[in-house]
Amino acid sequence: MSDASPLSRLTAALDAAVFGQQRVLEDLVTAFLARGHVLLEGVPGVAKTLTARSMAGALGLLFTRIQFTPDLMPADILGTNVFQPQDHAFRLVKGPIFTEVVVADEINRTPPKTQAALLEAMEERQVTIDGVSHALPPHFFVVATQNPLELEGTYPLPEAQLDRFLMRVRVGYPEASAETTMLRAFHQREGKPATTSQVLDAPTLLELQSRAARVSCDDSIIQYVVAIVRETRTNPRVRLGASPRSAQALLAASKARAALMGTDFVTPDDVKAVTFSVLNHRLLLKAEAEVEGITADDVLKQTLERVRVPR
Numbered sequence: 001m002s003d004a005s006p007l008s009r010l011t012a013a014l015d016a017a018v019f020g021q022q023r024v025l026e027d028l029v030t031a032f033l034a035r036g037h038v039l040l041e042g043v044p045g046v047a048k049t050l051t052a053r054s055m056a057g058a059l060g061l062l063f064t065r066i067q068f069t070p071d072l073m074p075a076d077i078l079g080t081n082v083f084q085p086q087d088h089a090f091r092l093v094k095g096p097i098f099t100e101v102v103v104a105d106e107i108n109r110t111p112p113k114t115q116a117a118l119l120e121a122m123e124e125r126q127v128t129i130d131g132v133s134h135a136l137p138p139h140f141f142v143v144a145t146q147n148p149l150e151l152e153g154t155y156p157l158p159e160a161q162l163d164r165f166l167m168r169v170r171v172g173y174p175e176a177s178a179e180t181t182m183l184r185a186f187h188q189r190e191g192k193p194a195t196t197s198q199v200l201d202a203p204t205l206l207e208l209q210s211r212a213a214r215v216s217c218d219d220s221i222i223q224y225v226v227a228i229v230r231e232t233r234t235n236p237r238v239r240l241g242a243s244p245r246s247a248q249a250l251l252a253a254s255k256a257r258a259a260l261m262g263t264d265f266v267t268p269d270d271v272k273a274v275t276f277s278v279l280n281h282r283l284l285l286k287a288e289a290e291v292e293g294i295t296a297d298d299v300l301k302q303t304l305e306r307v308r309v310p311r
Contacts, residue, residue: 006208007260017054017194018047019182020174026260027118027169027277028055028143031247033212033256036143036166036249037122039157039281040106044147045173049105050194052143056101060198061139063101068110070153074117079126092129097121100137104144115161118142122164139205142284159284166249167274168281212259217251217266220310224271225251229302232279237289238299246282253278268309276300291307 007029011127024040026053031038049065066077079095096144097118107115121127125136144165147154148267162168165287174182200208210250225247233241242250251266253274258266280296287301 002152006200006204007262012238013058013196013222014051014054017057017196018051018208019185020178021047021051021120021171022049024171026257027167027274030253030256030260030274031166031210032059033259034166034252035209035213035251036252037164039162039165040143040146040171041148041168042145042171046173048145048171049103051171052103052105052145053099053195054194055143056103057196058199058254059101059139059141060092060200060202061100061141061205062137064096064099065105066096067105068107070110070111072114074114078121078129079116081130086229093132094134097127098134098136100139100141102140102142104142106146107144108146108148108157112158115155115157119161119164125213128152139202139292160248162281163243163245166253167277169277178203208259212256213252215258215266217255218310221254221266221271222240222251224307224310225254225270228271228275228303229279231307232283232299235288235299235303237294239286240284242279246279250275250278256292260289265288272304276305 010029014029015022018025028038028040032055040051042048044078053063053065067070075095077095078095079093081090081099082093083089084091105117121136121140122142125138125140126133127136128134133294142165146157229242229244229247229250232238235241250271254266254270257270257274258264261270276297279300283296283299285294285296285299
């Protein structure tokens with residue numbers, strides 16, 4: 001595909017800033033191409049925020065980092081109408097949500113009331129304040145980070161909030177070689193933060209997203225996606241399986257993954273590559289499964305083994 005060169009520049013720029021997280025970076029770019037949002041989950045100190053910042057820098061888009069805290073209010077994110085005595089009228093003071101890339105840092109450290117402030121923005125790409133809707137930029141992209149729920153001082157994200165994320169990507173520890181490279185780079189920068197230069201312009205971003213949406217998809221692939229989603233609903237360990245909207249998300253991510261890999265058609269391998277990140281936060285397991293230590297990834301692995309792969 002002709003967009004392979006721009007995508008190569010993007011992935012190279014991210015690789016130069018974030019070491020040892022190749023799969024995470026690929027999922028992040030895939031979600032952006034599919035016009036979705038990403039939730040990065042991992043313990044503190046594994047470069048979740050750096051990854052989000054690097055993505056915004058490489059895309060050359062305006063970005064805002066919002067530190068989510070227990071006392072953060074919805075108006076602190078969305079903005080509010082403020083009365084101006086000199087004009088005898090109210091004026092909208094826009095919140096940090098009015099940008100192109102939002103880095104929602106530690107999103108699960110704020111209560112659900114404030115988390116819900118992002119719902120309309122992420123789904124409709126608009127914000128309603130005092131009954132008036134305000135459009136957000138076409139490139140609006142949320143990259144949220146969260147610590148595992150078992151850590152102190154965190155609030156589980158409601159299912160409706162989780163569903164707004166195209167992908168939940170788990171960020172783990174890097175390999176020893178990558179960690180060594182990271183420390184060498186840190187030493188050479190004399191402890192200064194890593195920076196990422198812009199490698200793509202706005203028209204190129206729109207073209208990449210449009211081409212990802214136009215990637216060819218055989219009917220057998222569509223049936224494969226449907227079969228995967230429906231299989232999750234019949235698993236005895238699952239209380240609530242993937243929804244029809246999950247199928248749409250899985251197909252969109254598969255097409256974006258194909259575009260990222262430089263092909264103009266979706267293969268079963270593209271679907272498999274994104275299944276875990278797209279569906280792992282959309283399954284609710286039964287209590288007994290959780291007691292047994294079964295995870296959503298275990299269920300999805302079993303699902304992919306059971307569903308026949310189209311030839």
